[in-house]
Amino acid sequence: xxxxPMNIAAKPLAELISAEALAEIDRWIxxxxxxxxxxxxxxxxxxxxxxxxxxxxxxxxxxxxxxxxPKIAVYEVATFYTMFNLKPCGRHTIAVCTNISCMLRGSDxxxxxxxxxxxxxxxxxxADGKFTIKEVECLAACGGAPMFQxxxxxxxxxxxxxxxxxxxxxx
Amino acid sequence: MVNIEIDGKPLQVDDGKMLIEAADEAGIPIPxxxxxxxxxxxxxxxxxxxxxxKAAKPLPACATPVTDGMRVYTRSAKALTAQKxxxxxxxxxxxxxxxxxxxGGECELQEVAMGYGSDVSRYQEKxxxxxxxxxxxxxxxxxxxxxxxxxxxRFGQEIAGLMELGATGRGEHMEIGxxxxxxxxxxxxxxxxxxxxxxxxxxxxxxxxxxxxxxxQRDSIAPHDSIGSNLHLHVRDGQVMRVVPRENExxxxxxxxxxxxxxxxxxxxxxxxxxxxxxQKGAWQETDWQTALxxxxxxxxxxxxxxxxxxxxxxxxxxCTLEEMYLLQKLLRGLGSQxxxxxxxxxxxxxxxxxxxxxxxxxxxxxxLDAVLLIGSNVRKEQPIGxxxxxxxxxxxxxxxxxxxxxxxxxxxxxxxxxxxxxxxVSALAGVARALCELDKAANKTHLDALAQVAVSSIHxxxxxxxxxxxxxxxxxxxxxxxxxxxxxxxTLAKLITRLSGARLGYLPQASNSVGGWLAGMLPDRDAxxxxxxxxxxxxxxxxxxxxxxxxxxxxxxxxxxANPAAALRNLNAAECVVTLTPxxxxxxxxxxxxxxxxxxxxxxPGTFVNAEGRWQEFNAxxxxxxxxxxxxxxxxxxxxxxxxxxxxxxxxQEISHELRALAPDLxxxxxxxxxxxxxxxxxxxxxxxxxxxxHVPIHSIDNIVRRASALQQTADAEQACIRLNAAxxxxxxxxxxxxxxxxxxxxxxxxxxxxxxRVPDGAALIAAGVPGSETLGASFGAVNVERxx
Ligand code: SF4
Ligand code: FES
Ligand code: FES
Numbered sequence: 011x012x013x014x015p016m017n018i019a020a021k022p023l024a025e026l027i028s029a030e031a032l033a034e035i036d037r038w039i040x041x042x043x044x045x046x047x048x049x050x051x052x053x054x055x056x057x058x059x060x061x062x063x064x065x066x067x068x069x070x071x072x073x074x075x076x077x078x079x080p081k082i083a084v085y086e087v088a089t090f091y092t093m094f095n096l097k098p099c100g101r102h103t104i105a106v107c108t109n110i111s112c113m114l115r116g117s118d119x120x121x122x123x124x125x126x127x128x129x130x131x132x133x134x135x136x137a138d139g140k141f142t143i144k145e146v147e148c149l150a151a152c153g154g155a156p157m158f159q160x161x162x163x164x165x166x167x168x169x170x171x172x173x174x175x176x177x178x179x180x181x
Numbered sequence: 182m183v184n185i186e187i188d189g190k191p192l193q194v195d196d197g198k199m200l201i202e203a204a205d206e207a208g209i210p211i212p213x214x215x216x217x218x219x220x221x222x223x224x225x226x227x228x229x230x231x232x233x234x235k236a237a238k239p240l241p242a243c244a245t246p247v248t249d250g251m252r253v254y255t256r257s258a259k260a261l262t263a264q265k266x267x268x269x270x271x272x273x274x275x276x277x278x279x280x281x282x283x284x285g286g287e288c289e290l291q292e293v294a295m296g297y298g299s300d301v302s303r304y305q306e307k308x309x310x311x312x313x314x315x316x317x318x319x320x321x322x323x324x325x326x327x328x329x330x331x332x333x334x335r336f337g338q339e340i341a342g343l344m345e346l347g348a349t350g351r352g353e354h355m356e357i358g359x360x361x362x363x364x365x366x367x368x369x370x371x372x373x374x375x376x377x378x379x380x381x382x383x384x385x386x387x388x389x390x391x392x393x394x395x396x397x398q399r400d401s402i403a404p405h406d407s408i409g410s411n412l413h414l415h416v417r418d419g420q421v422m423r424v425v426p427r428e429n430e431x432x433x434x435x436x437x438x439x440x441x442x443x444x445x446x447x448x449x450x451x452x453x454x455x456x457x458x459x460x461q462k463g464a465w466q467e468t469d470w471q472t473a474l475x476x477x478x479x480x481x482x483x484x485x486x487x488x489x490x491x492x493x494x495x496x497x498x499x500x501c502t503l504e505e506m507y508l509l510q511k512l513l514r515g516l517g518s519q520x521x522x523x524x525x526x527x528x529x530x531x532x533x534x535x536x537x538x539x540x541x542x543x544x545x546x547x548x549x550l551d552a553v554l555l556i557g558s559n560v561r562k563e564q565p566i567g568x569x570x571x572x573x574x575x576x577x578x579x580x581x582x583x584x585x586x587x588x589x590x591x592x593x594x595x596x597x598x599x600x601x602x603x604x605x606x607v608s609a610l611a612g613v614a615r616a617l618c619e620l621d622k623a624a625n626k627t628h629l630d631a632l633a634q635v636a637v638s639s640i641h642x643x644x645x646x647x648x649x650x651x652x653x654x655x656x657x658x659x660x661x662x663x664x665x666x667x668x669x670x671x672x673t674l675a676k677l678i679t680r681l682s683g684a685r686l687g688y689l690p691q692a693s694n695s696v697g698g699w700l701a702g703m704l705p706d707r708d709a710x711x712x713x714x715x716x717x718x719x720x721x722x723x724x725x726x727x728x729x730x731x732x733x734x735x736x737x738x739x740x741x742x743x744a745n746p747a748a749a750l751r752n753l754n755a756a757e758c759v760v761t762l763t764p765x766x767x768x769x770x771x772x773x774x775x776x777x778x779x780x781x782x783x784x785x786x787p788g789t790f791v792n793a794e795g796r797w798q799e800f801n802a803x804x805x806x807x808x809x810x811x812x813x814x815x816x817x818x819x820x821x822x823x824x825x826x827x828x829x830x831x832x833x834x835q836e837i838s839h840e841l842r843a844l845a846p847d848l849x850x851x852x853x854x855x856x857x858x859x860x861x862x863x864x865x866x867x868x869x870x871x872x873x874x875x876x877h878v879p880i881h882s883i884d885n886i887v888r889r890a891s892a893l894q895q896t897a898d899a900e901q902a903c904i905r906l907n908a909a910x911x912x913x914x915x916x917x918x919x920x921x922x923x924x925x926x927x928x929x930x931x932x933x934x935x936x937x938x939x940r941v942p943d944g945a946a947l948i949a950a951g952v953p954g955s956e957t958l959g960a961s962f963g964a965v966n967v968e969r970x971x
Contacts, residue, residue, distance in 0.1 A: 080343075082344055091351075
C-alpha cells in the first residue's frame with residue numbers, strides 16, 4: 011500500500027448541484043455561527059437529495075467537505091434518518107411506519123401485503139422502477155395508525171384494500 | 182470541595198466531579214462501559230446506575246455531578262436491580278462466543294456479567310448479527326460483539342483528532358464502522374483495542390495466538406521515539422506476544438502509538454542473527470562466542486597497530502541503551518580513539534550546533550504552551566505522543582505555527598505556516614528573528630545590522646508577535662532541523678528568537694535514546710562527564726565520508742540509519758576491519774563486515790533510555806536472548822576485558838548506569854550553547870540551484886526493528902521509495918505522476934517513481950531516507966538532480 015498523504019479530496023459540491031441549490035445551502039449555513047456550520051448538515055443533505063433523488067457517497071463526501079465535517083459524521087446523519095435515500099429509488103417511495111402504534115394496529119399486515127403485491131421486500135424497488143418500499147420510524151401520525159407516506163402525502167388508517175386503491179391510482 | 186457519602190463512606194470531593202470519579206478515587210467499584218476517564222462523557226450504556234437519596238430514579242454515576250450532602254448507594258437493592266436490568270439488555274444481542282473470543286479473560290463485559298448478570302437468559306428471540314468490517318492490518322473486528330459504548334468513536338474525535346469510526350444507522354440497525362470500507366490511518370489507532378470493553382475490536386497480528394492468562398506481563402520502555410512511552414510486554418514461552426501501554430500520566434498517559442504497539446512483530450524476524458559469524462578469506466562461517474571475540478580483538482589490534490588508533494571509530498544507533506553507548510565509548514577511548522558518535526543522521530557538526538538537543542521542559546509542559554513554533558518537524562509521525570500533547574494545547578487555544586519543508590498533515594489545527602524548501606528555512610527563521618528585533622529597534626541594533634539582508638514578511642511579523650505576546654511560548658525543532666545541513670544556523674537563530682521573545686527552546690529528538698547518547702559521552706569531543714576532550718576525534722559524518730581503516734558498528738544499518746548511505750557503504754566496504762554488533766543480519770553487512778556479533782534488541786536486555794525531557798527510564802529484559810545472541814553490555818564488557826582495559830568488571834547493567842549517573846551532567850543546567858554565537862551568514866538566502874532533497878524518515882522506517890515489523894509495513898504509513906514533487910516542479914522537469922526518474926547526488930544515484938505531491942514546496946524533492954530504494958543515494962538533505970527516464 012502506498013501512503014495516502016491526505017484524505018482524498020471530494021468533488022466540490024458546486025459541481026454536483028445547481029447554483030440555486032448551493033445558494034440555498036449557504037442560506038442555511040448563514041443561520042448558524044460560523045464555527046458551527048455543520049448544524050446545516052440535515053438541510054444540506056435534503057437539498058442535495060432533492061436534486062438527485064438519492065444520496066451516494068460522492069454527494070455525502072461533498073457535503074462533508076463543504077461543511078468542514080469528517081465524512082463519517084455525515085454518513086452517521088444520513089444513515090440515521092430514514093428520510094434520506096442511500097440507494098436509487100422508484101418513482102414512488104412508500105415509507106411504511108412500523109413503530110409501536112402502527113405495529114399494534116397492524117402494520118405487519120400492511121408490510122406483508124405490500125411485499126406480496128409488489129413482489130419485493132422492504133428496502134427494494136420494483137423492476138419497472140415504479141415503487142420502492144421502506145420501513146421508517148414513527149412519522150408522528152399515530153392517531154391514524156397504521157400509516158405510510160408516499161412522496162409528501164400521509165395515508166392513514168390503512169387496510170390492504172385501501173392500499174390497493176391508493177397504489178392503483180398512482181402512475 | 183463538597184461532602185458526599187457513598188455506601189456510608191464520607192468523602193470530600195472537588196466541585197464539578199462526577200460521582201464515578203469520586204467513587205474511583207475512593208476505590209468503590211461502579212460497573213461501567215461507556216465511561217472512560219480520558220474521554221468525554223456519553224452516558225449511553227447506563228451500566229453505572231446508582232441510587233442517590235432523594236432522586237426518584239437511579240442515576241448514571243458517570244454523568245451525575247457531586248453536590249453537597251449527596252448520599253449515594255452503589256449496592257442497594259434499587260441500584261442492583263437497575264444494574265442487573267441494564268446487564269440483561271446488554272447481553273440480549275451479545276453473542277455467547279467467549280470461548281473463541283480473544284478478549285476472553287480480560288473482557289469488561291465478561292467481568293461485569295460475572296458480577297451482575299444472571300446465569301440463565303430469559304431471551305429466546307433472534308440475536309442481531311453484524312457483518313465484520315475490514316479496517317486495516319492492525320485491528321480485527323467482530324462487530325456482533327459491539328455494545329455501542331462509542332468509546333472508539335470518541336477516541337477518534339477527541340484523542341486521535343481524526344474521526345474515522347462512527348455509528349451509522351439507528352436503533353436496532355446501528356453499527357460501528359467506517360461506513361465505506363477503509364483502513365484506519367491514525368498513527369494512534371491501536372488504542373481503540375484497549376478502549377473497547379468487549380471483543381469487538383482486537384489486535385489483528387495477535388489474533389488467536391495466546392490467551393490472556395497464559396502470558397506474563399513485563400514492564401518496558403518504548404524504543405522508537407524520544408517520548409519513552411511506558412509499555413507492558415506480554416510474553417509467553419520466551420516470546421513477546423503483544424505490547425500494550427503501561428499507564429504513566431507524566432509521559433504517555435494511557436496511550437501508545439501504533440509503532441510502539443506493533444513493532445514487536447519485527448523482533449523475531451527471519452533476519453535475526455542467532456550465532457556469531459566471522460569472515461575468513463571472504464567466506465562467512467558460524468562460530469562460537471569465544472572464537473568470534475578472539476577474532477574481533479585480534480583484527481582490531483592489528484588494524485590499530487598498523488594504522489594507529491585514529492584510524493578506528495565506533496558508531497552506535499541512537500536507540501541503543503545508555504549502558505551500551507557508555508561502554509562503547511569507554512572501550513574506544515581505552516583503545517586510544519575519540520572517533521565516536523551516535524548522531525548518525527546529523528549533517529551539520531559546526532560549533533554553532535546545539536550542545537544538548539533536548540526538549541528543554543517536561544512533556545506535560547507542552548500542553549500548557551500558548552504559542553508554539555515548530556521548525557522542521559512532523560511531530561505527528563515522529564513523536565505521536567508529543568503531537569497528542571500539542572493537540573491538547575491547540576484545542577485549548579494555543580497557536581501552533583510552522584516552518585516546515587513539507588506541508589505535513591497534523592491532527593491539530595495549525596496557525597501561520599511557512600512551507601519552504603529546506604535551504605530557505607534559515608532565512609525564514611531569520612525573518613522571524615528580525616521581526617522580533619524590529620519590535621525594539623534601539624535595543625537590538627547589533628542584531629538588526631547582522632540581519633540587514635533579511636527580508637521580513639507579514640507572516641514573520643505575525644509569528645514574532647504571537648511568540649512575544651504569549652505567556653507560555655515555545656520553539657520546537659524537529660528531525661528535519663536536526664538533520665539540516667545548517668543546523669548551527671537554525672540553532673543560533675532559534676536561540677536569538679527565544680531570547681527576544683521569552684519563548685522556551687526545545688528539540689524533539691528522533692530516537693529513544695538520542696538524548697542519552699549525549700549524556701553517555703558517545704561523542705568525539707566530549708566525554709561522559711560532559712567535558713571537552715583535548716584532542717577531539719571524528720564525528721559520524723567525517724568517519725563515514727572520509728573513511729577509516731576499522732569500524733565498530735552497534736545496532737545500526739548504515740544504508741538506512743545514516744545521513745549519507747552511499748558514502749557510508751563505500752567507506753565501510755573499503756575498510757580493513759568492520760566489527761558489527763547487531764540483532765539482525767543484512768546482505769550489506771555480509772559485504773562490509775568481518776565479524777558479526779549477535780546482540781539483543783531492547784526486549785532482551787536490561788538498559789536505560791533518556792527521553793526527550795531528560796527522564797532516565799530503566800527497564801529489564803522481558804525475554805531471554807534469542808539463540809546465541811547476548812546483551813550488548815555483556816559483549817562490550819568482555820571485549821573490554823579481552824583488551825585488558827581497566828574498569829570493565831561490571832556484574833550488572835545497573836552498575837554501569839549508576840557509574841554514569843554519577844558522572845553525567847544535569848541537562849537542566851548544562852545549557853545548550855549558541856547564546857553568544859555570531860549570527861549565521863545569510864547572504865545566500867535565495868534557493869540553491871536545482872532541487873534540494875528532503876530526506877525525512879517515515880514513521881515506520883525509523884530503526885531496524887520497525888523496518889521489520891510486518892504489521893506496520895502493511896499500513897498506509899509504510900512509505901515506499903519514490904520522489905515526491907509538487908505539480909509545478911514536476912512540470913519543470915518534464916515529469917508526470919507515475920513516471921520513472923533518475924535521481925543523482927554526485928556519484929550516487931537511484932531510479933525512483935515520481936509522485937506528484939502538493940505538500941512539497943517549490944525547489945524541493947521529498948525522497949524519504951530509511952526505505953529500501955533510496956539507500957543508494959547520498960546526503961539526506963542535499964542537492965539532487967532529477968532526469969526523466971524514458
Ligand atoms: S466497537 Fe467496542 S469501543 Fe467501539 S462502540 Fe463497540 S463496544 Fe464500544
Ligand atoms: S408509530 Fe407509526 S406513526 Fe407513530
Ligand atoms: S458508564 Fe455511565 S452510562 Fe455508561
